[in-house]
Amino acid sequence: MRLRLGREQHDRKSSAELGPGHQTANATESDRLPAIEVRGLEKSYGGVPAVAGIDLTIRPGEIFALLGPNGAGKTTTVEILEGYRTRDRGEVTVLGYDPGPDRTQMKAHIGIVLQSTAVEQYLTVAETLTMYAEMFPHPRPVDEVIGLVGLTDKRDARVIQLSGGLQRRLDMAIALIGDPQLLFLDEPTTGFDPSARHEAWDVIKDLAALGKTVFLTTHYMDEAQYLADRVAVIAGGRIVAEGPPSTLGHRERSTARVRFRLPAGSTPPSDFRAPPGSDGFVEIAVDEAVSDVHRLLHWAVEEGVELEGFEVKRPSLEDVYLSLTDNRSDADEPGGAGGSS
Numbered sequence: 001m002r003l004r005l006g007r008e009q010h011d012r013k014s015s016a017e018l019g020p021g022h023q024t025a026n027a028t029e030s031d032r033l034p035a036i037e038v039r040g041l042e043k044s045y046g047g048v049p050a051v052a053g054i055d056l057t058i059r060p061g062e063i064f065a066l067l068g069p070n071g072a073g074k075t076t077t078v079e080i081l082e083g084y085r086t087r088d089r090g091e092v093t094v095l096g097y098d099p100g101p102d103r104t105q106m107k108a109h110i111g112i113v114l115q116s117t118a119v120e121q122y123l124t125v126a127e128t129l130t131m132y133a134e135m136f137p138h139p140r141p142v143d144e145v146i147g148l149v150g151l152t153d154k155r156d157a158r159v160i161q162l163s164g165g166l167q168r169r170l171d172m173a174i175a176l177i178g179d180p181q182l183l184f185l186d187e188p189t190t191g192f193d194p195s196a197r198h199e200a201w202d203v204i205k206d207l208a209a210l211g212k213t214v215f216l217t218t219h220y221m222d223e224a225q226y227l228a229d230r231v232a233v234i235a236g237g238r239i240v241a242e243g244p245p246s247t248l249g250h251r252e253r254s255t256a257r258v259r260f261r262l263p264a265g266s267t268p269p270s271d272f273r274a275p276p277g278s279d280g281f282v283e284i285a286v287d288e289a290v291s292d293v294h295r296l297l298h299w300a301v302e303e304g305v306e307l308e309g310f311e312v313k314r315p316s317l318e319d320v321y322l323s324l325t326d327n328r329s330d331a332d333e334p335g336g337a338g339g340s341s
Contacts (some may be wrong), residue, residue: 041054062208062214067221077234083107111182115190132174138179150169165192183215255285258296259312260308268299
């Protein structure tokens with residue numbers, strides 16, 4: 001499922017074709033407008049705010065992940081960007097278009113993978129993609145896209161014959177057939193086995209290498225960690241953290257924890273002494289991870305002590321996400337085209 005990198009249609013399109021303010025792929029990064037820009041976005045349902053004034057800037061060629069619990073405002077935000085919902089207040093541009101009044105022009109340049117897609121069950125894979133290709137001015141070749149998502153062996157199979165994971169690949173193919181500049185991926189690997197998930201990640205990474213922009217929503221923290229250049233966490237209708245996955249919530253500066261199990265009768269240095277847990281492991285917070293761990297390991301080597309299961313860890317992206325969203329919102333957000341997420 002590796003993407004062929006030789007073909008890039010959008011370089012040949014004029015700025016007028018691609019919408020107001022769009023720059024060609026030859027422009028330098030500093031000269032290019034954001035792929036998505038949001039300022040002061042607000043949306044309420046029955047007087048209850050779902051999105052309470054958020055700002056976002058997403059650069060061309062970036063993989064951006066929006067994370068948040070159900071009811072946080074994530075689905076509403078994405079559907080406004082896609083042109084499926086109207087906003088109450090704020091400024092939004094997607095590829096230079098306003099997704100409200102300009103949705104018809106904008107949709108030729110975006111691809112969308114929803115949580116579920118209604119596809120005619122008795123068409124074949126190739127027939128389905130051929131039908132969708134006719135909706136776009138510059139589609140990718142059908143067989144190229146089929147190969148890209150790993151459905152070559154199922155080219156002539158009917159949709160109804162595909163497993164859930166293979167139907168999800170077809171959803172991805174439908175989103176790619178128009179050769180979009182911007183892809184919205186809503187839980188794109190739901191139903192994939194671990195091997196297929198990693199193959200899909202390769203596809204997404206390769207799309208970014210082509211200069212495509214990817215807007216991703218996912219509940220898999222490892223997916224966001226692996227794919228995203230930047231992530232934002234939305235909770236209670238507001239962005240509560242934003243940045244590269246490695247630094248979100250200042251996790252790179254968070255206190256490290258050392259975990260190990262000692263043989264019976266061993267006594268470590270005083271600042272590494274603590275009652276073991278029910279599994280027999282000692283877990284200690286350390287302020288200076290390098291020097292503190294060096295002291296512990298030096299003691300173990302000198303004393304000939306085996307530190308069973310030794311590990312040093314900082315908070316994971318999932319730990320940070322849970323701390324940022326804890327008790328923020330548990331209610332379901334009003335449903336929409338993409339389903340609650």
